[in-house]
Amino acid sequence: MENRPGRPVLIVTCRAGNEGWCEEEVGNTLFRKDPDVVVARTKYPGLLLVYSSKLSPEEAYRAALASEYGFVTRIIPVQIRGELGTRVLNSIPSLLERGERVKLKLRVRGVRGMSKHLWRELRRILEEHGVEHDPSSQTCLYVEVIDSEVFIGKGRC
Structure with missing residues (x-):
């Protein structure tokens, strides 16, 4: 990933070819909270990262969800980020409560x-911590792998 100001606070997805519109929609929404927000394209079509030095992932997520969009398909908070490996995956229980039911979304x-392999490992981690994967849950645990980095967040499905 390129070096950007701040840290990644959101992942935004849209249909390939609509990245410019998505950048504008999300950027306009978050600019009011952080004038230095950066919405950056990745090398993957339809995948954007939002960077902020002022907003936490939760603040950015709440602000982003407060708007309606024509081109954005999904907004994911980036609450945990790290290199692909056991250490970052073992941070997942910090987002969850024992007995909680979540829909696991892996990309x-x-x-x-x-x-x-990653799906099995994630299911094992959830099970070990008393969290149930429930495909009908309205709460999603998003695990997004982009090259060698993992971005994890809990949000609405």
Whole structure:
């Protein structure tokens, strides 16, 4: 990932080809809270990262969800970020409560053959901490892998 001001606070997805509109929609919404916010395209079509030095992931997420969008398809808070590996995955329980039910959403970009292994590892971590994967839950645990980095957040499905 390129060096950007602040830290990634959100992942935003949109249809490939609509990145410019998405940048504008999300940027206009968050600019009121942080005039230095940066909405950056990645090398993956339809995938944007939002950087802020002023807003926490939770503040950015709440502000972003308060608007309606024509081109944005998903907004994900980035509450945990790190290099792909056990250490970052072991941080997941800090976002969850024992007995909680979440829908697990995993997307891997740039690492071939990782999805099945990672899915099993995530299910094991949830089970060990008394959290149930429930496909009908309205709360999602998003795990987004972009090349060698993992971005994790809990939000609305």
